[in-house]
Amino acid sequence: DVKVTQSSRYLVKRTGEKVFLECVQDMDHENMFWYRQDPGLGLRLIYFSYDVKMKEKGDIPEGYSVSREKKERFSLILESASTNQTSMYLCASLPPRGWGEQYFGPGTRLTVT
């Protein structure tokens, strides 16, 4: 079974802090994604990566950056956390030649106070 893990289930940070969210998958998938999910807004794509050291902006990249130094690991960085970044963050990976069967991690509920 594909396993996608995220570093924390719950996280509380203060405004202005630098926040790192980590995602690891164990199935050698090239493609990885970061989404945030908010009530009434659904899942929105922040960034995605097709390979090591490659990244593409999604629909809402402002205030975020990413890092993909190893194939299995995709990190989301909030350079200076703000209260409007309080959300559920979901990481997903996609198998080779997959046409969208993304596998999701358990999510990180981030609260910025």
Add this chain to the structure above:
Amino acid sequence: QKEVEQNSGPLSVPEGAIASLNCTYSDRGSQSFFWYRQYSGKSPELIMSIYSNGDKEDGRFTAQLNKASQYVSLLIRDSQPSDSATYLCAVMVAAGNKLTFGGGTRVLVKP
């Protein structure tokens, strides 16, 4: 107009009935279509994928795709209380492997 639209619900159905969920999308170049189920506090899990016009059945679930009318639907037959969840429609547009999600339809199955 949102790229992928769903009725937010809640859609309330009695146990044993058929739940019918609809999704419309705006990009005619969309190639692949997916239904995810998400229980409260959990991450989405894929339950159905469909790529060509027509129906696709998997157990109690049937996905229906009509590209000309730009809609995809999900039927849940013999609904069970365990089917109570939010169902997310997702669409892959022609370029790349990005998925665009609808806002989800909350389904409540009442015993």
